[in-house]
Amino acid sequence: MDKKQIVVVGGGITGLSAAYYLQQRIKKEKLPYEVKLVEASGRLGGKIKTVKKDGYTIELGPDSLPARKPAAMKLTRELGLEEQMVYNATGQSYILANNKLHKMPLGTFMGIPKDRTAIVSTKLISFKGKIRALGDLVIPKSEPKADLSLGQFMRRRFGNEIVDNLISPLLSGIHSGDIDKMSLMATFPNFYHLEQKYGSIMKGLQKSMPGNKKQKGKRPGGMFFSFADGLESFVHRLEENLDEGSVLINTAVDHIERKASYYHVLLSNGNVLKSDAVVIATPHTAVPKMFSQYPFFQLLHDIPMTSTANVVLAFDEKAMKQTVEGTGFQVARNSNYRITACTWTNKKWPTTTPEGKVLLRCYVGRPSDQEIVELGDEEIVRIVLEDLQKQMEIKGDPDFTIVTRYIKERPQYNVGHLDLVNRVRQDVAANLPGLFLIGSSYDGAGIPDCIQHGENVVQEVFDYLQ
Numbered sequence: 487m488d489k490k491q492i493v494v495v496g497g498g499i500t501g502l503s504a505a506y507y508l509q510q511r512i513k514k515e516k517l518p519y520e521v522k523l524v525e526a527s528g529r530l531g532g533k534i535k536t537v538k539k540d541g542y543t544i545e546l547g548p549d550s551l552p553a554r555k556p557a558a559m560k561l562t563r564e565l566g567l568e569e570q571m572v573y574n575a576t577g578q579s580y581i582l583a584n585n586k587l588h589k590m591p592l593g594t595f596m597g598i599p600k601d602r603t604a605i606v607s608t609k610l611i612s613f614k615g616k617i618r619a620l621g622d623l624v625i626p627k628s629e630p631k632a633d634l635s636l637g638q639f640m641r642r643r644f645g646n647e648i649v650d651n652l653i654s655p656l657l658s659g660i661h662s663g664d665i666d667k668m669s670l671m672a673t674f675p676n677f678y679h680l681e682q683k684y685g686s687i688m689k690g691l692q693k694s695m696p697g698n699k700k701q702k703g704k705r706p707g708g709m710f711f712s713f714a715d716g717l718e719s720f721v722h723r724l725e726e727n728l729d730e731g732s733v734l735i736n737t738a739v740d741h742i743e744r745k746a747s748y749y750h751v752l753l754s755n756g757n758v759l760k761s762d763a764v765v766i767a768t769p770h771t772a773v774p775k776m777f778s779q780y781p782f783f784q785l786l787h788d789i790p791m792t793s794t795a796n797v798v799l800a801f802d803e804k805a806m807k808q809t810v811e812g813t814g815f816q817v818a819r820n821s822n823y824r825i826t827a828c829t830w831t832n833k834k835w836p837t838t839t840p841e842g843k844v845l846l847r848c849y850v851g852r853p854s855d856q857e858i859v860e861l862g863d864e865e866i867v868r869i870v871l872e873d874l875q876k877q878m879e880i881k882g883d884p885d886f887t888i889v890t891r892y893i894k895e896r897p898q899y900n901v902g903h904l905d906l907v908n909r910v911r912q913d914v915a916a917n918l919p920g921l922f923l924i925g926s927s928y929d930g931a932g933i934p935d936c937i938q939h940g941e942n943v944v945q946e947v948f949d950y951l952q
Contacts, residue, residue, distance in 0.1 A: 489520040490951055493751050493761040495739050495776075497525030498532025499933055500925040501767030502724050503561070503940025509729050510798040511944050518952065521760060523728065524751070526738035530607035530725050533892065534535055534933070536716030539748040543716045544798055546890040546935055549847070550574060550710035550717065555934035557941065565723045567713060574708035574834050578825070583610055586821055587701060587877055597656030598677070600691040605648070615647030618768075627680070627685050631829035635901050643687055659827055661931060662794050662896045664853045670781040672899035689907060713766055714837060729785070742776050751798040763920040763947050770897065770927035791894040791925060793859040797870045798831075798888040801844040801880070808879035809844075815877075819852070825873045827853050843885075848872045848874070852857035853898075895905035920950050 491842040494505045507522040512519045518658060523530075533547035551558040553573070562568060579590045593604035605619045607609075622643040628634075629686040636657060642650045646856070656664040670678055680690025713719040725733070738754040742764060766773060771791060774783040806924045829847045832839035839845045848870045851859045858866065874880060908930045914921055924939040926932075 489518045491760040492521045492763045493759050494523045494765045497530040500936040500939050503937045504765050504943050507941045507944045523733045525735045528736050531721035534717050535771035536718035539871045542788035543838040550712045554710050557938040559933050560933040569713050570713040571711050574710045576708045582815050582821050583818040597653040610651045611647045618645030619648040622686050622688050627681050633671045633901050635666050636668040636670045639670045651818050655818045659816050669899045669901045669903045672903040690938045765922045765927045790898040792896045793893045795859045795891045797848045800886050801884050801885040803842050804843050805882040806844050807881050823873045824869050848945050
């Protein structure tokens with residue numbers, strides 16, 4: 487009996503996870519299916535990339551996985567990587583607002599106050615701003631709405647001052663987005679549900695995640711983890727667990743066409759894969775070209791993409807004449823800085839940096855400052871150093887710098903995002919059965935989200951094929 491063919495397009499963490507979970511299920515159930523993973527570039531893993539240089543372990547993309555999201559932890563255990571796990575060192579983090587560094591208030595969750603003390607004790611906002619922020623405890627819950635901006639929702643609950651100085655740097659920073667355009671329902675629906683259930687976000691956080699429980703024996707460090715050899719170890723171990731000969735790299739998909747009951751997948755090398763089901767795990771911007779004969783995919787162009795860059799700077803510790811004790815800071819929009827955040831990597835991840843050295847990683851490319859990403863490396867480094875000098879005294883040049891750009895690679899979940907995605911998927915279901923769209927463009931952009939997408943699509947594929 488001929489094996490049914492499944493093609494996964496895109497070898498980032500989403501496609502890699504999908505191929506892994508598909509093959510694991512096929513083996514477990516001894517099914518007559520075969521999986522091919524097709525990746526246009528010369529490597530798997532997408533934005534996850536670790537480099538070793540002069541004794542440093544440097545992440546050019548994401549630097550860690552959140553321990554609170556189960557998908558990444560579950561896969562780590564499945565892959566036998568637990569012994570290589572390292573947790574971030576905990577330490578003081580800061581918000582840079584109105585050109586001054588302020589300690590992150592205790593008793594907050596992702597920038598949201600959990601209790602009155604978090605609001606009253608901080609110097610981030612004025613007395614008037616504190617009174618307004620406490621309004622969350624008494625303001626009636628929102629009327630149910632299909633969607634609204636995250637900024638509109640948070641400003642109604644807490645007021646403008648705390649949103650601009652504390653909440654926005656954390657929540658918009660995760661997506662490199664604009665809090666006043668970001669979809670509440672597509673990015674942080676949990677806050678909406680807490681408000682609806684408890685009448686207040688603060689009350690909801692207190693009820694749903696009380697902070698007085700000790701985490702004895704559960705976690706040796708902070709809220710994030712990586713691996714002793716860097717985050718790309720995760721990619722390599724996943725790749726090692728794929729079936730031999732099932733991965734095609736340096737191979738783009740030029741066109742996909744639906745035939746009577748299968749798909750023709752035309753590759754850039756001229757070959758054609760015949761497939762019974764196709765999983766698309768590429769950025770959404772690549773999809774309309776692959777399916778040029780289907781106009782409904784043009785709607786995907788309405789999902790905006792922003793550009794970002796991160797800048798790694800390595801120093802001898804003697805060059806740092808004045809530093810701030812902590813692990814890093816986020817920058818509020820009201821500060822005259824072009825960097826959006828800075829991580830003191832040697833403090834947050836001590837195993838990444840040789841003794842006597844300092845490793846910093848800064849980020850640029852806020853939605854209102856996209857042009858900075860297009861500048862040359864030297865100019866970006868100059869701007870970053872100029873900003874850093876405003877908060878710390880640095881004498882001498884970095885030992886080396888690395889600038890990594892992500893041009894139009896950050897999908898923005900603006901208001902109406904879920905409706906747009908749903909409309910496209912309805913058209914796909916009606917016109918292209920056996921085709922599945924997954925990845926950071928649609929249902930969650932973090933690595934654990936992408937892993938979960940890869941795991942979830944397995945049941946959809948099998949339901950279709952069976």
